[in-house]
Amino acid sequence: KAQIRNLDFAIQKQLIKSEYLNTLEQKQGAEDWVKRLKQQTNPLVAHEVLTNLIPALKVSKADFFETFVNSGGLDVLITISQFDNNKDKLRQSLLEIIKALLDAPNDVGFHVVAKHSHLIQDIVNIFDNLDIRTKMCCVQILCILCWWKQDTYSQVCAALEKFASTLHYDTWWPILLDT
Incomplete structure (x- = not known):
């Protein structure tokens, strides 16, 4: 914090703006993931989307998880895992996503699952x-x-x-x- 305070005011302003935009981008990113998941009707494509979601969850911050859950992301994941075709792969992906949730910082994932x-x-x-x-x-x-x-x-x-x-x-x- 001391190093940031010693920076020029314009640079401080840019840092704050970039952090705000990054936070906004993460929130939009979570909502976009939920929209993509809701659109899935083909189990093979749904598995691909779930597989792509796992790395995104692993690098996300707590805000992303909260937005994802508040947007209905967990309910959509459960629905997708119930597809008849490709069920085993979808269930395995669901479990990998849950693992990623539980690895979230500050026990955010544990709170999400407990709720x-x-x-x-x-x-x-x-x-x-x-x-x-x-x-x-x-x-x-x-x-x-x-x-x-x-x-x-x-x-x-x-x-x-x-x-x-x-x-x-x-x-x-x-x-x-x-x-």
């Missing part, structure tokens, strides 16, 4: 996938969520219980043991 318990349920529902790598990715994400806070631990347990009841199990332990 959307239906997202946690969708992660658990991916256990019906036959691919062991996909199941292991689910387990990793769920373990991280359980570790983060008591609230997300409770949400994960509730989602596992609901999933177990659909398989007519009394408890959710066999689901994890099968993985």
